[in-house]
Amino acid sequence: MEKVGKYELVREIGRGATSTVYLGSDPFTRREVAIKIAFPGILKDPRRGKLYTHLFLNEAALIGKMSHPHIVQTYDAVVDDQLCYIVMEHVPGGTLEAVCSPDRLLSIERVVEIIFKCTRALDFAFRMGITHRDIKPANILFVNTDPTQGDIKISDFGAAIIGSPDRTLVLGIGSPAYMSPEQVKDRALDHQTDIYSLGVVMYQLLTGQLPFQARNSYDLVYQIINAEPRRPSSLRSEIPAALDAIVARAMSKQLDVRYTSWSEFGHDLTLAFRGRRLSVPAERMADFEKFERLRSFGFFTEFSEAEIWEVVRFSKWSRVAPGTVIISDGEVGDCFYFLAEGELKVLKNGMLLDLLTSGECFGEMAVIGKPNSLRGADVVALTDAKLMMIAGTALQESSATCRMHFYQSFLAVLSDRLASANVRLVSF
Template sequence: MMLQIGDQFDRFQIRTHMAQGGMADIYRAYDLTSGKEVVLKIPNRMMIGDPAQYERFQRELAVMNELHHPSIQTGLGSGQFNRTPYLVTEFVDGQSMRDVVSQQAPMPPEQAVALIHKIADGMAYCHDHDVIHRDLKPENILITNANQPVIIDFGLALTKEARRVTYANLTPSAGTPDYMSPEQIEGQRGDKRTDIYAVGTMLYELLAGHVPFAGDNYQVVMQQHLQAAIPRLDEDKPGIPPQIAAVVTRCLQRNPDDRYPDMRALISDLDHLDAVDTSILQKGTGAATAVPFWRSPTFRTVAVSILVLLAIVVLAVAAQGLRK
């Protein structure tokens, strides 16, 4: 359902169509009751008809209504109008962090660390409330005119009420490979250290002007995360203090046990950079042992395709038999 400027949806008057995704439309709207500018997220029929995607929307409703922090977009409620559910959040007057990265990266270390510190603080609050974002990336962060980051889109969030949900349960293309942790790529649900990996990736990008792992397609990028040597930020971008490079390298460790145990430990190192142990730069950047092909994303993609093809063949043969 596409709404036009000036249309009224429940108690909201549509101001602007902000974005159209595969599963929902996002509008800037005026709340006729409160008199506030808000953001209205309305799922389309495809999302409502897809159990996994609709569960994602419902989870976002629950999460956004529980979290209240300067670095997190505030949920203002939810409702249903003409049998269509919707989510209402605060309107954040700012620009996407993706635009900030494009315009300002590589950033001076002090500026990049200050920005990441605020993001990490918001995520520490989330983790304290048993919410793991699992899709942190510049596209899901807004930067206000006061340089305050605001984290948005908790559709992939893992909560204590949804422990059964794995990353693989959602969709094969859920998330963005540039910021996905190795455990996500392998189909695990992840934990708070998954968000730490994404924060480290964003800090690397702010300082270097590009992500640590890149490739021509998703499969190549995912294999880089699983197998390539972790690049040293201070070698990629000479002039970066080794202490900051060590923080990034620890965030990007493939084994979650080798990363910071929680976001507050990362924040502590950002607060005391002079005291950061840099020995990880010598022992933590080697290439990983090759992942067996049967565990690789490529194998899984091929396997799923073969299974789908076999199912089609079986159905076709069965249909042919019924005709006879």
């Protein structure tokens, strides 16, 4: 089997203008990787060699720095005159290009979920001082082979601005159809250029076509600077007005009208999604809605975004009707819960001990106490309620930092409960 460095090359999985991407194997970690290898001599190109070198060095500079569940990890790199390659996380599901045609469109809810996850990933990059500059469907990957479900990851930060915006690095980088007006004008760029590009991606995912249909590159640049695209809903009738407005704002030519922050973009997506699916079953809630719900709970204040996404992945969500017994006194417990919506009552021998409201956890002693410990009370739904359940095994298999933050928050919860119990005792 052919090798590059320590990595074994399994097969070619992609090819671009400057490089070939191979599925590879790391013999030490025994994991599959994607290896992007520059074409021989590409860095010596008399006209574009410096640019190509910059692109590879940019990606190499991000090794170990971009740890986010929706960003492709860069593991290793070699950049020299003889050999140039980048070793990355292998993401097997293909790119968003597969669902950008009118006959392959995803559901509107799925599109909103994908774009929301992109906003979180790009906000993470922005807070690290990184602007991607080449957001397009080809650089957003599906983790699963089924594009209708699962996570996405943003790839190819070779064109990124790392640190302060630098006008000298703009020319010749990016994909014209997704470029912002300021990018085609060769002006200084910041994260708002990525917001515009993601708006174009959202438009294409919703409608199956690009916002500007141009005869040539000159016509395209003219339209990007001067023309307004058709509303997405004029091309797909079920698109709600709220999403028309979000796309229009993300793609605004005026920087003071365009979203100024990723959190603002993501917030509007969340509101639009909730307005469209008020009665969605809890188990079918979109991941981004679960993420937003957990992030609003005080319990998760100290959790990083990556840890909250981890919780979203290993938790199970459900909706229960009034009167449903969720926990029974005396049964063996192997999981704990969070109340995401509604009200629950806690009973002991039929007597009311407490009322639980949104954001509260319960049943945690089953996983922080002795093995096979028994439940100490009944917990019954007082209203329609939405629950998140976490199995004890899932918690034990979570990352060390995620587990640590759970136990820290459990201690805070137990401390608060003890303080409340003392107050009640004093009042008697």
